[in-house]
Amino acid sequence: MSNMNNASAGKFLSLILRHKPEEIGLTLDPNGWSSIDELIALASARGTQLSRDQIETIVAESDKQRFAISADGAKIRANQGHSVEIALGLAPQTPPEQLFHGTATRFLDSIRESGLHSASRQYVHLSSDRATAEKVGSRHGKPVILLVASGQMARDGHLFYLSENGVWLTDSVPAKYLG
Numbered sequence: 001m002s003n004m005n006n007a008s009a010g011k012f013l014s015l016i017l018r019h020k021p022e023e024i025g026l027t028l029d030p031n032g033w034s035s036i037d038e039l040i041a042l043a044s045a046r047g048t049q050l051s052r053d054q055i056e057t058i059v060a061e062s063d064k065q066r067f068a069i070s071a072d073g074a075k076i077r078a079n080q081g082h083s084v085e086i087a088l089g090l091a092p093q094t095p096p097e098q099l100f101h102g103t104a105t106r107f108l109d110s111i112r113e114s115g116l117h118s119a120s121r122q123y124v125h126l127s128s129d130r131a132t133a134e135k136v137g138s139r140h141g142k143p144v145i146l147l148v149a150s151g152q153m154a155r156d157g158h159l160f161y162l163s164e165n166g167v168w169l170t171d172s173v174p175a176k177y178l179g
């Protein structure tokens with residue numbers, strides 16, 4: 001049995017709640033929620049010890065508010081970042097006129113050619129501020145910030161969603177909207 005520190009436990013929750021619930025035999029509901037008790041029990045059965053207190057601490061202290069606990073306290077889900085198909089249940093919203101996407105310079109040619117695609121995730125993730133985009137881009141290498149003409153995209157019929165933790169989501173961004 002292993003007890004994880006909060007950083008490792010946060011990564012574990014991201015893995016299970018966004019990408020691979022099957023890794024511990026967990027099934028997410030159609031909106032991405034999992035019972036906290038079931039998650040703890042299944043993780044424990046596979047040798048990963050997490051407590052409810054630790055989960056609550058991670059949810060409260062996550063720098064990006066990556067997770068949400070349901071109002072009744074019984075369930076948890078990731079606020080964004082999923083590769084598994086779930087419905088966050090967000091209503092489309094009108095985005096600001098401009099949003100930012102941080103990426104790595106080595107992806108630029110491909111992005112200029114074919115636009116922004118969500119790769120393995122459900123949505124392309126966009127930031128309302130440059131500093132956040134810079135951090136997101138740095139995860140992949142030498143960062144570069146792309147400006148997204150989100151206002152024009154919306155007027156042209158593209159849908160935007162705002163996750164509970166403030167990340168703008170859209171299916172894809174055609175190259176003509178990138179500056």
Ligand code: HQG
Binds near residue numbers: 107121
């Ligand atoms: C790039 C983190 C080549 C795209 C972050 C990105 C975010 C292309 C990478 C969230 C491309 C995908 C998401 C194309 C897109 N050709 N490369 N046509 N279109 N790309 O990790 O946006 O900390 O799936 O630019 O903070 O980096 O996990 O997406 O570089 O909010 O909570 O393909 O994940 O949140 O990478 O990050 P990712 P992302 P957490």
